[in-house]
Amino acid sequence: MPAAIDAVELTRELIRRPSVTPADAGAMDVLQAVLAGLGFSCRRMRFGEIENLYARHGTARPNLCFAGHTDVVPVGDAAAWSRDAFAAEVVDGVLIGRGAVDMKSAIAAFAAASAEAIAAGQVAGSLSFLITGDEEGVATHGTKMVVDALAAEGEVIDHCVVGEPTSAETFGDMVKVGRRGSINAEIIVRGVQGHVAYPHRAANPVPVLIRLLAVLQARVLDQGYPEFQPSNLEVTLIEAPNTATNVIPGTARARLNIRFNPNHTGAALAAWIEAEARIAAEGFNGTVAVTPQISGEAFLTQPGPFTALVAAAVKDAAGVEPELSTTGGTSDARFIRALCPVVEVGLVGKTMHAVDEGAPVAEIRLLQAVYSALIARYFATFAF
Template identity: 80%
Template structure:
């Protein structure tokens, strides 16, 4: 199977409508493909989520590819120019949910692995860590697989995540880090009453406003080496008061902070709690916080690994990629606990959108980049 076609495999994967948490046979297809290449495959199901860890070889170094087979919902199906799971190719462009994010990358790396194995280039191990829970809450996917592998003593030396990292043209960007993320739910409980008799009530709204104003007044930082400044965004404020003459009993808000390595998630949670305590001074009600840290900031330091990734991209795309830390979170935030991780994939402009699409030529370019990356990886790190 060294002649595995990444485009045909991408089409086959798209035709499995694996909207999180559904699998619809997508993981079975990946497992059959990798088994055919000689990988030892191990399914790791947590809750209702299908995961797969596959390894070719037993020696080190172990270069891992990480990705996901789950996709986001179609949205307005009538707005698509082609059926979202038909995986049609129109004028050289593959249209379908998952074409960019990120079934094409799974297929491209599998095809590249087949070439490397056939050429005898794997002087160590290649592995795949594939989850069906990246687009969901991510509690039963990569996070739990990483924890299980770590407990067993499985060693990953380096990892490539196939997220769509290119910004405007193929190969223009590679991710070497990500900001952390914390979501906080805030509830202020007061005492309901008539607006004409405020002394008999305790209005939670001014307290909530005071707290949010204090949080937004702080400049978290001016940026960090290789990172943009951290930012706090209030995402909703809810009171749900149906009338004009009622002081409400409660007010709620949610916020998110995307933070660089100048901060830790728990430190930010503690700061928000301290500000809540100040805002509640003299208030007969209470403030309840529910923080959820979905990932810490991380950075893969530039060195031999990032250099060989950049060189592989430059060989194929003819440009030196920007080594970036912009964007949202990905499963790289879990894998970085095991090894250095870099993200490299297609142009992400249509991910999660109507008519998500990827040029066939760029899927083949991605395979070519992965082929060069694998070959150079074992040349570099086996010798080391």
């Protein structure tokens, strides 16, 4: 019988590995050793400089997968922290450390819940872990590549739980059943540099860029979509590198991001931006170039037995009815949904990426209870 796992102590061990993307710093080794001790077959999948792990207990279906990431964002100003960001100290009942909320506690809680389920003989199928070290980075060598590799091999995952910190204000008040899509676009306008007193000899890229951005921002993308908030476009950078006051710059540049609901696709939005750029370039003695990057499409896990099961598990452990939401940023769920239905449930996210990121010890144990209830309900509900 596998030994019980203390979710809080395992979280502390993971936090003590400063796995700032793309570094692993031994975090994956810690988790792999724990899972191997539970009888999981563990497979490291390294792409580029990124460490990934796929581990599975059992060979039968259904296969319930937990997905998450061991990588964390940088500490920022270390002097602003009340404790060393990687010391994993517990202060007044709160575990402080980078990754405590996002999302090493969730990984540890699901591992502890898995140990309970295996010991109790509840796993009438398979449990698996899909863990990446590239969620906080560009996400090109992480979950997406693991999903592609597993799909090519015919590996079947029936349902997936992602441990992102989805609770909004209080533990268990929200789980995520979908996400808006995201597209970034860089716009570079190249004109002709010249003296401000002789504008006829130059081609100023700045007015062209300003007009283009005004057109893009003026469009109301939509009024929302069932289960989704309206799409929004945000300009995140405008610059025209120029150290002189009497020089018309030769180049102006902007970046923007659109978070979009299922009214749109990334490709359609990219085509719209490019079309407006061509119009903006008409009659201009220069060029307007757009480089779009689609980081994910909008998706929704339709209400049904799986979403109901997850909500019931939260109610079992926390005593609250969670809101089924599609708000917030993107997550690796956008890649996993190509394999199976996916729902995200985790801690309160208020301190993620912040100074003194911290998770109350009691809530880490409560999250383990949610996952335990979820696993038990899952294998009692789904059979193959």
